[in-house]
Structures are given as C-alpha cells and as structure tokens.
Amino acid sequence: MSSRVEDSREENRKRDRETRDRDRHRESDDRRRSRSRSTDKRRDYNERRRRSPDRRDRDRHRDDDDRRRRSPDRRDRDRDDDKKRDDDRRKDNHDKPVVSRKEDKVEQKVKEGEMKERPMAGVYIPPFKLAAMRAAMDKSSAEYQRMTWDALKKSINGLVNKVSVSNIQNIVMELFRENLVRGRGLLCRSLMRAQHGYPDFSNVYSALVAIINTKMPENGELLLKRLVEQFKRAHRRNDKAVCISTSKFIAHLTNQQICGVILPLELLTFVLHQPSEENVEISVEFMKSSGQILSELSPKGVNVIFERLRAILHEGNIDIRVQYMIENLYTIRRTKWAEFPGVPEGLDLVDEDDQITHDSISLESVYDVEEGLNYFKADPEFAVTRSSSTKSSPSGTPGNSAHFVRRIVYKFSIIY
Secondary structure, X not given: OHHHHHHHHHHXXXXXXXXXXXXXXXXXXXXXHHHHHHXXXXXXXXXXXXXXXXXXXXXXXXXXXXXXXXXXXXXXXXXXXXXXXXXXXXXXXXXXXXXXXXXXXHHHHHHHHXXXXXXXXXXXXXXXHHXXXXXXXXXXXXXXXXXXXXXXXXXXXXXXXXXXXXXXXXXXXXXXXXXXXXXXXXXXXXXXXXXXXXXXXXXXXXXXXXXXXXXXXXXXXXXXHHHHXXXXXXXXXXXXXHHHHHHHHHHHHHHOOOEOOHHHHHHHHXXXXXXOHHHHHHHHHHHHHHHHHHHHHOHHHXXXXXXHHHHHHHHOOOOXXXXXXXXXXXXXXXXXXXXXXXXXXOOOOOOOOOOOOEOOOXXXXXXXXXXXXXOXXXXXXXXXXXXXXXXXXXXXXXXXXXXXXXXXXXXXXXXX
C-alpha cells in the first residue's frame, strides 16, 4: 500500500516538473518571437525611410551643402562679396550726418505714417519734432490740414470722455476754443459713443449738448438726426441694447428742451404699437428718464401712453418680468418722479431764453446724417476759414460766446 502511494506521488511530481518546463519554454519562445517581430518592424521602417524620395532629396541637398561649405573657393568668394557690400554701404553713408539709432527709428515711423492713407495716425512723434514739422509745413497743404484734423479729433474725444457734473464748466470753455464748426461730426460721434458706453451719464452729455446748442444749433440738430436714424436702424435689427441707450439719450435731450415733444411721443407710440417684451422695456426706460418733463409739457400725451401700458398689462401676453416693470413705472408716477428727476441738480445750466428747441425732428422723416463730416477732407480755402473762425465766435458775433460761457460759469457757481 505504501509503495503505491509513493509511486503516485512520484508521478505527480514528474508531471508538475514537465508542466513547468513546458511553460518556461513557451514564455521564452514568446519573448524571442516578439523581439524578432520588433526587430523586423524597425528594419522595415528604416528601409522605407531609406527608400523615400523626400529622404533621398534631403540627404542629397545636405551632402551638397556640406561639400559647398567645405569648398575653399566658395568661402573666398563669400568673403569677397561681404567685404564689397560693407565698402558700398560705408561709401553711401560717408556724406550723411551721424544720426542716433533712436532718431533713425523715429524718422522711419514718420515716413511709414506718411505713406499710409491717414498720415501720422497711430504714430508717436516727439513734441519737438512735431513742432518743427508744423513750422516747416505749408499752412494750406493737405498734410498740415490732416495734422490739425487729427489734433481736433483727439482733443474732442478727450474732452467728451472727461466731462462730469463737477467739471462741465471747464469742459465747455475748452470745447468752445476748438473748431466745432469743422468738427461737428466728430463731436456728435464722440458723444454717441460715450453715451452708449456709459448710459448713466446721459444727463451729463445732454447738458453739455444743451450749452453748445445755444450757440451752435446745427450741432444739436445733427445729433438728433443721427440718434433718430440710429434708433430706427437698431430697431430693425432687434438690437435692444442700442435701442435703449439711444432712446435714453433722446429722453434726456428732451429734458434739456433740445428736442421737442413730437419726437418722444412718436417714439413711444411706435414701440407700443406692437407690444413685444423688448418694445415695452424700451418704453418703460424712456418714461423713467423723461416722464417728469413730458408730464409737464404734454400731460394728455403721457396719459395716452399710460393707458396703452395699462391695456398691455391687462392682456397678460408679455413676460412676468416686463409686467413688474410696468407696475414699477406706475409706482414711480404716483410718487411724482421723485427718484427720476428730469434735470438733476447741477445740470440746469441754460436759461429758458437761450434754449433752442428743434421741433421739426420727427421719427417718420428720413434724414441725411452727413457721415462725411466724420472723416478728413482737404479744404482748398483752409487758411481763410481758419483765420475767420479764430477772429469770430461760434455765433458770428465777436466776444458773444465768451460772455455766454461766463454766464454759465456764474450760474454753476451759484448752484454749488
């Protein structure tokens, strides 16, 4: 019995030993096979690269460059060419004055600016060089007119961007020193851009326009025409942001009595004719800005607008957010516009006798916005017109504008 057990154990050990040996040989064969496979792949890849035409061309060019680089004749010929080029450059610059590298860069930038369609645009010129260029230029030349135009545009943009309730008197005096007859297009464009970027300052911009409008009514009229055309264009495109900012500017111009009552009522009737959510929101923002003044100038017209808003609210076809806006507008009206005064304190700077109202502006008319005034145009009689504009005031009477500005400053000092 014991011998049988021993024989069976021995057979099991032998079988296990054979199984381990067979597994070990199989693993070694697999490793050898995979190694040979990777070697074959690498060999095939290198062979394909060698047979590639691009590789052959690159190798051939590289060998040619190496041979050329190693050629003594080629080195001597290149050295002679470099020496000849340096001699020619030295000979050309022998008679020229010595100029520093910084001045050379400035001259190059100035020449690049002159070659462009708008000379000097975007090119910094040192003040001493700019003064020398102005002194050397012909006062009637197109280059000089271009330089004065760029200076006028830069000055108007800077003054409009700096205006506020506290410094409006200084800004007005500096603006009247500029050529606002020639730059009325620049002034309107700068005001519209600044107001669209900062709608909360619409009352400040409208007060500035009211002061300029008393001496130059064509500026206020051009601004109203551009605002009307911009509003109609934005409404066709469903641009709610531009519609709200433009209507808000028109509302504050109405508060300053630059715009008559016809245009605001037409605008409100137009947007409430098809009461979408955007149109109702435009009308609500307009009434917040100009409701107090419109209630004094045309109470019947304001009652009609509020009746239309009440009907829209009862229909309930608009969003709940816009319904809350209408209800809030009724609350503001019951408080007699205490939170939204038409002309805030410190911006009522123009007397009623000096105000000029443009009642002929209508939403139904099509106006020429005079886009050509935004761009430079050479004037053959520039010297004559410039001398006449410096001798007279904007209204044509010498000294009249200076007296008006002094009155504005005096009234401003009384307010504060």
